[in-house]
Structures are given as C-alpha cells and as structure tokens.
Amino acid sequence: MQSGKRNTKGSVIVNRFRNRLRLQLPRQLFNGKQKYLTLGLNDTPGNRQIAEAKAKEIERDIQANILVPGTFDYTLNKYRPEFFRLVETEKSEYSVSLHEIWEKFIEHKRKNSSPSTMRFQWRTFSSYVRRLPTHDLEKAVEIRDWVLSNIPPESAKRFIVRLSACCNWAIESKIITNNPFLGMSSEITIPKLQKNDDGDINPFSIYERDLIIQAFRSNQFCHKHSRVKHSYYADYVEFLFFTGCRPSEAIALERKHVSDDFRYITFDCAVVLTDKGLAKKSGLKTQEKRRFPVNQKLKPILERVCEGKNNDDILFPSPQGKTYIDTDNFRKRTWKVVLDGLGIEYRKPYQTRHTFITLALENGLDAKDVARLVGNSPEIIYKYYAGNKRDLFVPEF
Incomplete structure (x- = not known):
C-alpha cells in the first residue's frame, strides 16, 4: 500500500509491507536493482509522517548529488537509525527459508524427544512458525518484532531461543552459514509477575x-x-x-x-x-x-x-x-x-x-x-x- 504521491522518476516512495512501513528507493540509483529501507515502524498516522520526512530527506540528497557528487549516501547508513536495515530483493544470503529449516529440525528433535514433549512443546512452536508473517531469514528482525507483538513475553522468549537453536543445528548440518537469531533472546526482558507465597497450591477444604x-x-x-x-x-x-x-x-x-x-x-x-x-x-x-x-x-x-x-x-x-x-x-x-x-x-x-x-x-x-x-x-x-x-x-x- 503506497502513500498518496506518484512514483515519479527519482522519488522515494513510502509503502507498507505486512503492516510495517518501508521506503522504496529509485531503481536507477542501484543499476536497476530494487532496494528498500525498512523502518521497523507500524503503519500509523504518526509513523507515516516520520517516514515521509525521511523520504523527502533522501530525495533532497538525490537531487543535490547531481551538482555535488557524494551528497547522497549509496550505503544508506546516513539515513537509517540503528533499527533501519537494507533489504535487497535480488540477492539473499540464505538459500532456504526458515520454514524449511524448521521442518528438518523438528524431524531431528523427534528422534530424541518423548511423544509428550513433541506434543506439548514443539507442536506449539511449530504453530508459531506457521503464523509468522515471513519465513525469510534475512528478515529475522521483522520476525522478532512480530513475535514480541503477538506472543506473550515468556513464550516469545522461549520461541526465539528455539529459532536460534534451529539455526545453530542448520549451521552444524551445513544448510546455512549464519544464525540471524543469535543473541536475540538475551535482549528480551520478561516482566516480573506478582505471585503469592503458595504459588499454585490452593487446596479445597x-x-x-x-x-x-x-x-x-x-x-x-x-x-x-x-x-x-x-x-x-x-x-x-x-x-x-x-x-x-x-x-x-x-x-x-x-x-x-x-x-x-x-x-x-x-x-x-x-x-x-x-x-x-x-x-x-x-x-x-x-x-x-x-x-x-x-x-x-x-x-x-x-x-x-x-x-x-x-x-x-x-x-x-x-x-x-x-x-x-x-x-x-x-x-x-x-x-x-x-x-x-x-x-x-x-x-x-x-x-x-x-x-x-x-x-x-x-x-x-x-x-x-x-x-x-x-x-x-x-x-x-x-x-x-x-x-x-x-x-x-x-x-x-
């Protein structure tokens, strides 16, 4: 879903992908390759204004670059905060999807886990995998953000731990060479809940x-x-x-x-x-x-x-x-x-x-x-x- 302005030559377009805002950059800047700057922001009126302002900033630098080469930063580092990242549609570090790796990982776990463990733990995690908005391993940050927004904190942290374990196994199995979820779980904070001294023990009289x-x-x-x-x-x-x-x-x-x-x-x-x-x-x-x-x-x-x-x-x-x-x-x-x-x-x-x-x-x-x-x-x-x-x-x- 695009913003109101037309996609004229040299313009930066604000659009939405799975309810997140991103900037679509002009192809001519990158020899015909389509690149996006993902903002990590939900599509809200306030965030739209932030995205439009960033798009205009980049457009100004594109125009100024004609007269003063070097004004526009082709690495895009100049235009993104820490949570921005570049997505290239034609080149990916990963040749398989998260879903493909997960299915193989589950078969591996089935050999060493009890039936009840497979049902009560891994079956739940598999349902989370199916619900993810993307299985592209390059979009691990987007996956993490979705998990934190749609799954309770404690379950979300356990799920990210399992995704990281899955990718570690895939590395050992020579399927991929990098774990995009490595270290993510340590950044997730679980809110402390108030519990009474007796825990879940509440006997009948x-x-x-x-x-x-x-x-x-x-x-x-x-x-x-x-x-x-x-x-x-x-x-x-x-x-x-x-x-x-x-x-x-x-x-x-x-x-x-x-x-x-x-x-x-x-x-x-x-x-x-x-x-x-x-x-x-x-x-x-x-x-x-x-x-x-x-x-x-x-x-x-x-x-x-x-x-x-x-x-x-x-x-x-x-x-x-x-x-x-x-x-x-x-x-x-x-x-x-x-x-x-x-x-x-x-x-x-x-x-x-x-x-x-x-x-x-x-x-x-x-x-x-x-x-x-x-x-x-x-x-x-x-x-x-x-x-x-x-x-x-x-x-x-």
Missing part, C-alpha cells in the same frame, strides 16, 4: 471436598438430557481426593494395580498426550513406582471399580469404553460445571492432590511419609506444604 463428591454422585448439576451423567465420574473424583495421586496416574490404573485383598495400590505408569492421542507410559514423574496403602474410605471405591474387571481392564475408563479419560475434556465439561454450580472458587482437578497433602499434614502425618505416599520429595513437601500451609504456634515449655 474438607467441606468443599465433600460437597464436590456429593454433587457428582447425585448428578446435582448435570443436565437432564446429558448423555454422560456426572455420577459416572464420582468414583474417579473421590479416588483423586483420597489418594492425592496425579490425574494422569489415576486414569492409567488397571485392575492388576490393585492387590486382590484391596490392601494397597501400585502406581507405576501414567497417561500422557502424544501426537497420536492419549497413551500410557511406564514410570511416574519423579519415580519408577510407589505403593499406596488402602484405608477404609478408599476400599469401597476400589471394590466398586474393580468388580467384574480383568487384570488389564482400566479402572476409570472414559464413557466411550476401553479408552482413557480425557482429563482436559472432563475438566471443562464436567468439573467446572460442578464447581460453578456449588459456587466454589474454580481450581483445576490437580488441586485434589494438594488437598490430600495438606489435610494429611494437618492431621499429623510426617512430611517425609506424605512425600512417600504421593511421590514428591520431602524437600517439596517441607517447602510448599509443611512450611506454608500449617499454622505456627508457640508451645508452652
């Missing part, structure tokens, strides 16, 4: 816990025409509250993980989201496996969910049958409906874990024992639970 369980069992907030009743998830919800296990560990459980006498549960796997959907993986987040003793509140739940099941049957299957519960779908369509109906402050189902840990500590269980039950380190229990969730008191000596 016993009263709230019992209200939630009852609401699920009674279908209190379930639509009468709902295909899947809330009570279908009641045992699952109660199990989370009474074991403190991670939701990913609960939905991975099979009949064989519960002892025949219902005295203990063995957690040794978890369900993760991969590129191909939900899949079970061996091992837990912080350990290979752990044994959890069953108390009298938990035993009736296990007896119900184990009834009639074979060793490899899932204890808490999805409503569709022999598949895993989609925890994200459950959280949005069922869990949130119940909490909203009860008027309870919304917290993710993961807070059932924090609730169990907090209540265990408040009822006198040693932090080291709680750590063994839930698969955390004692340091985490002391730092985030024992240190912050229990009221301090001064004993009478």
Whole structure:
C-alpha cells in the first residue's frame, strides 16, 4: 500500500509491507536493482509522517548529488537509525527459508524427544512458525518484532531461543552459514509477575471436598438430557481426593494395580498426550513406582471399580469404553460445571492432590511419609506444604 504521491522518476516512495512501513528507493540509483529501507515502524498516522520526512530527506540528497557528487549516501547508513536495515530483493544470503529449516529440525528433535514433549512443546512452536508473517531469514528482525507483538513475553522468549537453536543445528548440518537469531533472546526482558507465597497450591477444604463428591454422585448439576451423567465420574473424583495421586496416574490404573485383598495400590505408569492421542507410559514423574496403602474410605471405591474387571481392564475408563479419560475434556465439561454450580472458587482437578497433602499434614502425618505416599520429595513437601500451609504456634515449655 503506497502513500498518496506518484512514483515519479527519482522519488522515494513510502509503502507498507505486512503492516510495517518501508521506503522504496529509485531503481536507477542501484543499476536497476530494487532496494528498500525498512523502518521497523507500524503503519500509523504518526509513523507515516516520520517516514515521509525521511523520504523527502533522501530525495533532497538525490537531487543535490547531481551538482555535488557524494551528497547522497549509496550505503544508506546516513539515513537509517540503528533499527533501519537494507533489504535487497535480488540477492539473499540464505538459500532456504526458515520454514524449511524448521521442518528438518523438528524431524531431528523427534528422534530424541518423548511423544509428550513433541506434543506439548514443539507442536506449539511449530504453530508459531506457521503464523509468522515471513519465513525469510534475512528478515529475522521483522520476525522478532512480530513475535514480541503477538506472543506473550515468556513464550516469545522461549520461541526465539528455539529459532536460534534451529539455526545453530542448520549451521552444524551445513544448510546455512549464519544464525540471524543469535543473541536475540538475551535482549528480551520478561516482566516480573506478582505471585503469592503458595504459588499454585490452593487446596479445597474438607467441606468443599465433600460437597464436590456429593454433587457428582447425585448428578446435582448435570443436565437432564446429558448423555454422560456426572455420577459416572464420582468414583474417579473421590479416588483423586483420597489418594492425592496425579490425574494422569489415576486414569492409567488397571485392575492388576490393585492387590486382590484391596490392601494397597501400585502406581507405576501414567497417561500422557502424544501426537497420536492419549497413551500410557511406564514410570511416574519423579519415580519408577510407589505403593499406596488402602484405608477404609478408599476400599469401597476400589471394590466398586474393580468388580467384574480383568487384570488389564482400566479402572476409570472414559464413557466411550476401553479408552482413557480425557482429563482436559472432563475438566471443562464436567468439573467446572460442578464447581460453578456449588459456587466454589474454580481450581483445576490437580488441586485434589494438594488437598490430600495438606489435610494429611494437618492431621499429623510426617512430611517425609506424605512425600512417600504421593511421590514428591520431602524437600517439596517441607517447602510448599509443611512450611506454608500449617499454622505456627508457640508451645508452652
């Protein structure tokens, strides 16, 4: 999109490319080659005035150069601040695009990364790459500016780090010779956010816990025409509250993980989201496996969910049958409906874990024992639970 004036011979034209202003310079100055001076400015009325003033300055020097050679600076350094840069349309240092390099880089990462890492991290970065206004590596500054304007600061910095890593890999692979994103991430400042001392730990009270369980069992907030009743998830919800296990560990459980006498549960796997959907993986987040003793509140739940099941049957299957519960779908369509109906402050189902840990500590269980039950380190229990969730008191000596 050009400004109002005609593109007469020797004139400098202000135009817009992907909503950024640039100056189109006369071809005759560079032996027929089209060159642009990119300004790094958004197309706003105020910036237009800046661009028009710069265009007139260059035009004056072009005219004066006829009488006084050397007045016009053919390197253009005279006309650009630090953020201006010259773009030549006919010559590029890079023979491949960022998108091409990224695709090859992702295939390389896939060989050494877990499916969940590929889905939760690299898939997101790949979506950012597809959204970029340009894949021209010569326009790395333009790419950076777009990223900072369209992606949250912390994610933007991580993305620029990945772009730089991608280019470093491409250099090692003899695809390119220069990394245009080198050092860019260090210039990005992340705003400091205010966090409360407890971080994301916000457990339910016993009263709230019992209200939630009852609401699920009674279908209190379930639509009468709902295909899947809330009570279908009641045992699952109660199990989370009474074991403190991670939701990913609960939905991975099979009949064989519960002892025949219902005295203990063995957690040794978890369900993760991969590129191909939900899949079970061996091992837990912080350990290979752990044994959890069953108390009298938990035993009736296990007896119900184990009834009639074979060793490899899932204890808490999805409503569709022999598949895993989609925890994200459950959280949005069922869990949130119940909490909203009860008027309870919304917290993710993961807070059932924090609730169990907090209540265990408040009822006198040693932090080291709680750590063994839930698969955390004692340091985490002391730092985030024992240190912050229990009221301090001064004993009478």
